[in-house]
Amino acid sequence: MNRNTSRILVFGALAIAVNVVLGIVVAGLKIPLLFLDTMGTIFMAACFGPLWGIAVAIGTHLLMGILYGFTAFPFVLVSIATAIVVGLMAKNGKFGLKKAIVTGLILAAVSPLIGTPIRMILFGGFTGSGADIMIAAMRAAGAEIFTSTFIGVVVSNFVDKIISCVLVSLVLSKIPARTLGINNRHAQ
Secondary structure (H helix, E strand, O other): OOHHHHHHHHHHHHHHHHHHHHHHHHHHHOOOOOOOOOHHHHHHHHHHOHHHHHHHHHHHHHHHHHHHOHHHHHHHHHHHHHHHHHHHHOHHHOOOHHHHHHHHHHHHHHHHHHHHHHHHHHHOOOOOOOHHHHHHHHHHOOOOHHHHHHHHHHHHHHHHHHHHHHHHHHHHHHOOHHHHOOOOOOOO
């Protein structure tokens, strides 16, 4: 194994830890409109491409599945889509602030298209996340369960994915390119 691959694997392990820890903390605090459980995936996909992001997404959900059971694993599809979108948007390691915001907006549309059916089919719309507050409020106001779930997930992802992408972009702006082994990653 060469030095660069070893470095990427270390970053990958750290990215999985970041996803799990932030996911657990935000879920435990039931913070509305946030998940923050894909920041490590976003980081890896932005730095090293979609395949490394996908590897982190799968690793994260396998670990969450071991820790919390089956309920965490189906959302791996959302994380895989996140890795693909970020990896494509951050070609050549470029993931500046403007690109991060645009990527967050794209993810805010893509993620609910995948996540809402998973929530509906497996969990009846409610997963115990902070988004459930909005979903419950809309249900109480008379909205149908699918509509409530979809809108709740869209709003949550709008906030979560933009914040996650911007935070990763800001972190990347502070890490020297040589540390990651990539060049020109912050150009717009």
